[in-house]
Amino acid sequence: MSAIRVPASRMEKALAETGWRVMVPSGAGRKGGYVELRAGGRLPRECGDHTKPSTPPKGLVFPNNEELLSYVLGVKGEIEVGPASHTMARTVLYGTPPCDTASFRALDSALLKDMAEPGYAGKRGLLGVIGMACSRAGRWCFCTSVGLSPRSNIGADLMVYPDGDDLLVERVSDRLDGLWKRLEAGAAGADEKALRAVEGKFVPRVLNFVFEAEKLADALEKAFGSPYWKEFSERCVSCGICTFLCPTCHCFDITDVAKDELSGKRLRTWDTCQFPEFTGETSAHNPRKERWARQRQRVLHKFLYHPRNHGHMMCTGCGRCIRYCPVDINIAEGVMRLGGSK
Ligand code: SF4
Ligand code: SF4
Numbered sequence: 323m324s325a326i327r328v329p330a331s332r333m334e335k336a337l338a339e340t341g342w343r344v345m346v347p348s349g350a351g352r353k354g355g356y357v358e359l360r361a362g363g364r365l366p367r368e369c370g371d372h373t374k375p376s377t378p379p380k381g382l383v384f385p386n387n388e389e390l391l392s393y394v395l396g397v398k399g400e401i402e403v404g405p406a407s408h409t410m411a412r413t414v415l416y417g418t419p420p421c422d423t424a425s426f427r428a429l430d431s432a433l434l435k436d437m438a439e440p441g442y443a444g445k446r447g448l449l450g451v452i453g454m455a456c457s458r459a460g461r462w463c464f465c466t467s468v469g470l471s472p473r474s475n476i477g478a479d480l481m482v483y484p485d486g487d488d489l490l491v492e493r494v495s496d497r498l499d500g501l502w503k504r505l506e507a508g509a510a511g512a513d514e515k516a517l518r519a520v521e522g523k524f525v526p527r528v529l530n531f532v533f534e535a536e537k538l539a540d541a542l543e544k545a546f547g548s549p550y551w552k553e554f555s556e557r558c559v560s561c562g563i564c565t566f567l568c569p570t571c572h573c574f575d576i577t578d579v580a581k582d583e584l585s586g587k588r589l590r591t592w593d594t595c596q597f598p599e600f601t602g603e604t605s606a607h608n609p610r611k612e613r614w615a616r617q618r619q620r621v622l623h624k625f626l627y628h629p630r631n632h633g634h635m636m637c638t639g640c641g642r643c644i645r646y647c648p649v650d651i652n653i654a655e656g657v658m659r660l661g662g663s664k
Pocket of ligand 1: 557558559560648
């Protein structure tokens with residue numbers, strides 16, 4: 323069976339039995355984040371833009387500040403390096419909207435492919451994601467324009483579709499099979515038809531920003547020299563909020579912090595392509611010192627470079643960068659203008 327129907331209360335019981343830490347969205351669509359469900363707490367019963375917190379879940383496995391190693395210099399000049407621990411409690415994210423669920427595909431492709439980033443890899447291996455179909459889109463949402471949908475299970479290990487007091491649960495990967503087996507025992511199976519019928523209820527209208535994903539990369543490549551980049555970025559104050567709150571942005575800096583003359587630690591800290599010094603070189607040359615060049619980089623990384631390298635956009639249409647930008651810069655409008663809207 324790859325899909326089952328269970329009472330919602332059974333999911334609560336099965337998750338409690340695993341002993342895993344459960345993180346759920348908190349903040350009801352406003353300032354908030356993913357927080358630990360307290361013992362006996364109720365799992366979210368619905369999902370939508372109204373339940374999506376301002377802070378995405380990436381910080382769980384990609385913290386904004388993480389120790390990579392510590393070092394001690396010996397009296398003879400030898401260096402003792404202490405590796406950092408990249409572990410965390412076994413964790414399940416429950417009730418992530420499809421836009422946040424899909425963020426893990428983008429993060430995995432950037433941080434696990436070719437050369438895995440150890441801090442991310444260590445924790446990602448201990449994280450399971452249970453996505454939930456979205457029943458309410460917001461005015462900043464545009465998941466349907468980036469190859470996703472309110473029913474998309476991309477990035478999920480299990481996907482749940484609330485149906486009254488029940489949940490239709492779809493097994494998407496084997497990562498949460500320990501939980502799946504508990505849920506599956508004695509549960510009613512759901513065939514493809516039943517799954518599609520419930521899935522079909524999750525059709526909130528996502529119509530604010532519509533562009534054609536297939537043609538976007540080529541159109542943006544042609545628009546590299548467009549004068550519109552200056553207009554698009556005119557108001558930007560380079561605060562970086564759009565990238566820090568983005569579920570897929572993952573730029574970082576490495577800093578060595580001395581504790582005393584002989585010891586210290588190396589930190590990996592979030593950084594942003596929107597800070598003027600981000601591309602500053604030791605020669606004092608800075609290839610992206612203008613705001614428009616930095617904004618162009620943000621847009622092209624998400625809609626041209628990452629898709630060419632990994633086959634999917636590095637934007638999930640969550641709308642956070644639009645909603646929380648202090649000067650109302652709208653990435654979707656920029657993309658529609660440069661990439662052609664439908
Ligand atoms: S949030 Fe807005 S003002 Fe701040 S860096 Fe991003 S686009 Fe610029
Ligand atoms: S670029 Fe904006 S809309 Fe796209 S995933 Fe990041 S925050 Fe969400």
